[in-house]
Amino acid sequence: MAAEGEDLLRQRLAELGPKPWHASGSLQPPQGSLTLSFEHEGRISLPLGAEPPPDDALQALQALLAAASPSPFAKQASLFGWGIYVGCRGKTVVDPSYRAALELAPGAFESGVALPPTGVLAEAAAVLAPDARDMCAELIKLNIYGPGAFFKAHRDTPMGAKHVGSLVVCLPCGPHQGGDLVLRHQGQEHRWSTAEAVAGAAAGAPHLQWCAFFADVEHEVLPVSAGYRLTFSYNLYSAPRPPAAKAGGKRKAGEQRGLPTTRASLAAAAHAPELSADRDAPGAVAALRTLLADSTWHPGGGKLGVILRHKYAAGLEGLRDNMFPAALKGRDRLLYAMFASCGLEVRTSPIFKGWEEPEDYDPYEDAMAGLQFRGEQGPLPTREEWYLQASG
Ligand SMILES: O=C(O)CCC(=O)C(=O)O
Numbered sequence: 001m002a003a004e005g006e007d008l009l010r011q012r013l014a015e016l017g018p019k020p021w022h023a024s025g026s027l028q029p030p031q032g033s034l035t036l037s038f039e040h041e042g043r044i045s046l047p048l049g050a051e052p053p054p055d056d057a058l059q060a061l062q063a064l065l066a067a068a069s070p071s072p073f074a075k076q077a078s079l080f081g082w083g084i085y086v087g088c089r090g091k092t093v094v095d096p097s098y099r100a101a102l103e104l105a106p107g108a109f110e111s112g113v114a115l116p117p118t119g120v121l122a123e124a125a126a127v128l129a130p131d132a133r134d135m136c137a138e139l140i141k142l143n144i145y146g147p148g149a150f151f152k153a154h155r156d157t158p159m160g161a162k163h164v165g166s167l168v169v170c171l172p173c174g175p176h177q178g179g180d181l182v183l184r185h186q187g188q189e190h191r192w193s194t195a196e197a198v199a200g201a202a203a204g205a206p207h208l209q210w211c212a213f214f215a216d217v218e219h220e221v222l223p224v225s226a227g228y229r230l231t232f233s234y235n236l237y238s239a240p241r242p243p244a245a246k247a248g249g250k251r252k253a254g255e256q257r258g259l260p261t262t263r264a265s266l267a268a269a270a271h272a273p274e275l276s277a278d279r280d281a282p283g284a285v286a287a288l289r290t291l292l293a294d295s296t297w298h299p300g301g302g303k304l305g306v307i308l309r310h311k312y313a314a315g316l317e318g319l320r321d322n323m324f325p326a327a328l329k330g331r332d333r334l335l336y337a338m339f340a341s342c343g344l345e346v347r348t349s350p351i352f353k354g355w356e357e358p359e360d361y362d363p364y365e366d367a368m369a370g371l372q373f374r375g376e377q378g379p380l381p382t383r384e385e386w387y388l389q390a391s392g
């Protein structure tokens, strides 16, 4: 009876798909704010204007391209722990077969729109970090994608325990083709077509388009086939200001980079799509309640183990003490809500694998192969059972 109940709970948990892991929107910038000033008194006003753009707009664009440099990207040497993502900064390299785009560092330009409006932060926070008291955005760079530019699939460099995700804001430069941002997470794909968004908004006043996603979401910018696609990249932190880089690091405090930091009135995000265990996981909640009501099921108490689906850039203590459960993302947050609403005590129990293991190495599969090889008798432990044992 209890064994059947456990099977049903396992099945219901497996059926839970990923919960919100990206958000997007559009907004009209304050009038006159869509200008970028850069070196040698360069200045460009967006949008570029009629199609084809007037000569002075094209000249300004050429000057912007001349001021920009090829975008490097961080080749990541990362260590993945189970449930926890300990990011190690990799080497930053320029490799045009991986990322062909131009960029301007925050200190190299000024703009009236580099600061994302509070509304964007509040909307992004409502989806990505509903419990966060603060949310700030740290401008990383201005990306410039001309014809042929792209950025292959990657994950952004994890920036510590308060790093929630990335925000990309597309500027209304003019029509472009291609350049979709494709997000992938746990078998799901979301395509953010900046070309369509820009074209859709072109009829009325120019709009800024934005898209935010968790830091562990893989994403890729497909090749731009015509026109120019200008975006700002930001890191989002659940903190009032970005963390200062370590001594000796390239970056000092965010403010010293002249970066915008916004404290959002997050409470204003009234339409926060709060996760509710009863609404979003009714089958799993029912299965768990039935089990809990069964007096033959672990009469003296027991442990249930569920593997986190997201990766977290946090030390062990960070995830266990400071950030748990506020930092939990998407489906992990839902699971927490579900267990807590049934009166269970919930905690994280980190499980590590070695530094040398490849990213897709699964210690469970390895251990099971070992057991089978040795001809062990009896049913093999489930993944959850094995991890629970392994974590002590
Ligand atoms: O421009 C975009 O849409 C994405 C940029 C990006 O992925 C990055 O800067 O890491």
Ligand SMILES: [Fe+2]
Pocket: 154, 155, 156, 166, 219
């Ligand atoms: Fe990225």
